[in-house]
Amino acid sequence: MKNISTVTVKSLNALKALNFFMADIQAGIGPFLGVFLLSKGWQSGPIGTVMSLGGIAGMTMTTPAGALIDSSKNKRIFVVVPGVFTVIASALILFSQNFWVVSMSQVATAIAGAAIGTAVVGITLGIVKQQGFNRQNGLNQAFNHAGNVAGAGLSGYLGLKWGISAIVLLAALFGILSMISVLLIPSKSIDNDAARGLKKTSGENEKASGLSILLCRPLLVLATALACFHLGNAALLPLYGMAAASKMQENAFMFVALTVIIAQLVMIVVSIAGMKIAEKNGYWMIILISFISLPVRGLIASQMISEAGLYPVQILDGIGAGLQSVAVPALVTHILNGTGLINIGQGAVMTLQGIGAALSPAIGGWIAQKTGYSHAFIILGSFALISIALWSFNSRTLMKECAPSPKP
Template sequence: MIPSRRSRRSLDWLNFFVADVQTGFGPFVAVYLTTQAWTEVQIGFALSLGTLTTMLSQVPAGMLVDAVRDKRRMALLALSAIALSAVLLAAFPSRLPVLASEVLHGFASCVLNPSIAAISLALVGREALGERLGRNARYASLGGAVAAGVMGLIGTYVSPASVFWLTAALTLPSLVSLMRIRAEDMHVVRPQKKAVDGRLLDLLKERGILVFAGCAMLFTLSNAAMLPLAGVAVTRAAGEEANLIIAACLVVPQLVVATISPWVGRLAQQRGRRIVLILGFSMLPLRGALLALVEEPYTLILIQALDGLSAATLNVMLPLLASDLTRRNNRFNLCMGLFGLAVGVGATISNSLAGLVSSLSSPAAAFALLGGIGLLCTLLAAFAMPETRLEHEQNDKH
């Protein structure tokens, strides 16, 4: 059964506004706390607490979303918690409220993302999930790009705290979009074939889950440090123009993701998952090599377009593969939590590793190492990842 246009469009806008909301908790937190006379050590501790909470919450949050039948209610509670965390930051920039905000936001985000993926699966089913996830990624990228620009302007010309008041306000259109998704358009996705147990240890015995978790960890281990490391070099070479270049390096990949994500979903649906993984992940070693060789600051913007190709791949394929690999037990959100944990581990290690290699050797050596890790990720996907698309799931309705 095809979901109504109202539900499909509401899910589009839900992804757009959720990206707006989440953008407020990016680099703006550090800027805001700096204006409140927080030291670098205090800011680092607060941000690290948020990161640690997110990592530790991935699996429990996935289990919680799996256990609750009404995924819209889980998304509603998560959005409400994120709004509260934004208000805490804006109204009470002292130690305990800020730390509470970071913890609350970390756990709520781990509930919100799988809830939206589960709503998408319930709306369109497994057969059309690839293209639906591509649309989700498109609207999320557009929302993130718009929010970054607007929040940067109001943070500069109104007040740093206004970023978080706006973040809290943006949960309202998110909630409206969520409530406009019709319950009658959502259907329970039942296990295929003979159902098996879906406990955590049983999922860890699945080859595909282990291989893709390894790919996800290697992906962020390779990817997370590339732009920050390049940003240091750009700042030294471009001086006052560095902020403009870095801003462009953030926006360009978002535009690429918005442009190609539906195509990525269709390709995965029609040609298979593994070929998409190989194409997307192969951008990592290419980007690492170019960053190691090219020193012209403005060329960095073009190189960062490759980040959009690889990011679109991960954004679409992570929930799609979680759906594929849990056909027999419906532990979709638990599987997403495992993959999210792998992503968090890779991102946590990446910056420290790249910084260490850069200081001991050179930035070029660090980029070469990151590119080598990306190559390992690509090879793992090419030679160890099983194809998870079933032949009858090909979607020819385009």
């Protein structure tokens, strides 16, 4: 019993470290890419297009990645291999800013991010099981947001001093530390059946359900509402950074870093608060509030493209993203508990969510180029109104699935 306890403590500490460092290998150089390409003479339309190409590639891989993770007995490899490819992909843009080179870089980064996010959910579930997932996922997200704060702050400073090369090197360092962290999680501490949501009855594991279970109404409503939300949300931060950078070119890297830092600091608090609220009241209201934050954010962004506007815009981003980072994975695991398809289900939801996120930069970028940034922010924010309507209209069906999980 003592050995099991020691292994579990070691695993959870390594899991926290993984979540802290993995942000940079999920997003590569993230929002700094837009500022870098602007400085190389690119316009917002083509920048949005290469980001969308990456998003489309990542979207197509989330469901297959989930299926592989469900069936694999070595879930750690789905962090290590994508991490290596992300570091290489981010470095590509240092050598060439050709449209197709940048596009390939974004495609590789997005595919890696899709696999890593799903793998961490599976690893967490395999360590703490279903009843401990809500609390541990909240802690995971808090550490992940803290890592984003550290990464963004260092990236902004290093970018200001030495340019994009230093940001890429930092991303590589975080990638290496992420891979070390996941390898410090003992493989024996991950229950591969629990990680995919299989239950044991009479000493034997149940068989996985058929894929048709993924077409259940609660999961479809959740995924569709998230797709509409991210159709507006995904482009708002990089576009806001570019809008501000066009006005204050001398400190563009620090401004973009500040947009990330503010949001991520809010997310740390919100993810812990969301975890506690979910334990008492479930997930329905948490997700609704996250949807409501986007139209308000878009309206404020359209009127305040300035350093002062940065604070309310990114506080709202932190509220929306922070609540979803806790509620969505936990709700999917709750809906699919016992099916043996939790990771493919996570991937399927991410695929539909990714459709919106993939299209968002291209739509937002071309709207901004043709009509201006202010109009783009209002239009992007309005897509979440569809999410709010879907979530509210189906509230009776969703309330049961969103109810609090039983305490461990």
